[in-house]
Structure formats: structure tokens, C-alpha cells
Amino acid sequence: MISRKGRFLFPTLLLFTFSCENIDCPQLSGIYRQQECIVVVKQILDSTSAYDFELKGTGVASQKDTLIDEGNRWYCTFLPYLSTGDTIVKKRGELTFNIHKKDTILTFYWDCEGKVGGKLMTAIVKDPFGNSIGLIYNPYFKLDN
Template identity: 40%
Template sequence: MSILKLFSSLILCFLIICCVDCERSGNYILEDECNLVVIIPPSDYSNLFKIKGYDPISKEEKFYEDGNRWLDFYKREIEEGDTIVKKKGELIFYIYKEDTIIAHEWVCYDGDGKHTYVK
């Protein structure tokens, strides 16, 4: 019986922790920014969305990590040589390829089966 209570408690904690605050997440993403030419794509890193690249203006090498994990969905679209751009104040993530621009607008799942765009 104690295992059942422990399991129930863990499920309850998981549900509480997983509650989504779209406004808070959206504000965090609005503040985020990057502009990198990709040297090592994110798929080469095992845990989080992490990219090694260089700033196309200063040529300085940098790492970019997405702590909010919304960019994980787009890992497979990013290759060496692409330029990734997330402008401060926008909820759009851009992937510039040689002949294509891919734009992903941030979507927040609110837990009720609805998707809410925060602007």
C-alpha cells in the first residue's frame, strides 16, 4: 500500500510541476536572442538544445542553449552552415539555409488541449 501512495504522490507532484504558465514562458522567450552560423548542430549534443557557432558580424565563436526547450522540436532541421536567429522581442525562431528561410512561431500548450499564441 505504501508503494501505491508513493506512486500517487509522485504523479501528483509531476502534474503540479508540469503546469504551464504561458505568459511566464512567453516573456522568457521574448527576452531570448541569438544570431549564429552553425558549426556544430544541436543533434550532436545529447541533452539540451545546444549549438556551437559563430556570430556572423563579430566572427566570435559562441554556444547557444535553449533552457525553455521549445527549440528541441526543430533540432533535425538545423545543419552545419545554417544561420539561426531569435530576435529579442519576437516569438519566432528562424533557420536560414542556403536557399530557404524556415520560421517557427512559438506555441504554448495551455493544458486544456488549446494552443495559445502569446504576443
């Protein structure tokens, strides 16, 4: 006899096991290319799910308050980098997610099993004199000794 917990847990484990296989990277990249989000962050809403990207902000073009509620795992990876007052720029047709801070721009390239976009991360930082400094993080780059 299977307990109530077992009846719930077993199908959940099956779903988790089979839903993580055979990711169609070109199809997924097409979906992400169609999305657009250009918003100044007012409030990051607390979510317990790795799939819920929820925040309140002001649309840059419309200047209207907006609620962003995306079931989007890619966007959720940027939550640790976001703060109130940042501007999110994800343009339609692009596979980059940009966070504009007061003195820094963080650019994240979309990646699907290393197949699309790569795992590069760039940033532009201004020094105290107003000079812009470009930084690139490339996990594939290795120096030969």
C-alpha cells in the same frame, strides 16, 4: 517497504505530474521575447534531454565562436530541422525562430497551448531560376467541400 528505485521513481512522477499543469503562457512568452540568438551553426552537440539545446557556432555580429547551451524546450523542437551551416535567427522582442538554409528560410511561430503565436510555419524556397516561393502551413485551415 519501498525499494530504492521506488523512493526515486515516486517523487519523480509527482514532480512530472504537477510541473506540467498551469502553464502561464503570457509569462513564458515574455521570457522567450527577451532571448536573442543569431548564430551560424558549426556543430550540433548530442543531447539526451528534451530540454537541452546545445550547439557550437559563430555569432553573426561578433564573428566569434560561441557555445549555445539553452535549457529551452521551445528551441529543442527545431533540432530536427537544423544542419551544420544553417543560420539561426531568434531576435529579441520576437516570438519567431528562423532557420536560414542555403535556399530556404524556415520560420516557426511560438505556441503555448494554442494561445500565443499559433501553430503556423512558413518557409521561403528558391526555385532553380532564383525565384522565391512563399509557403505557409496552417493546421487550422480547412477547405469547405
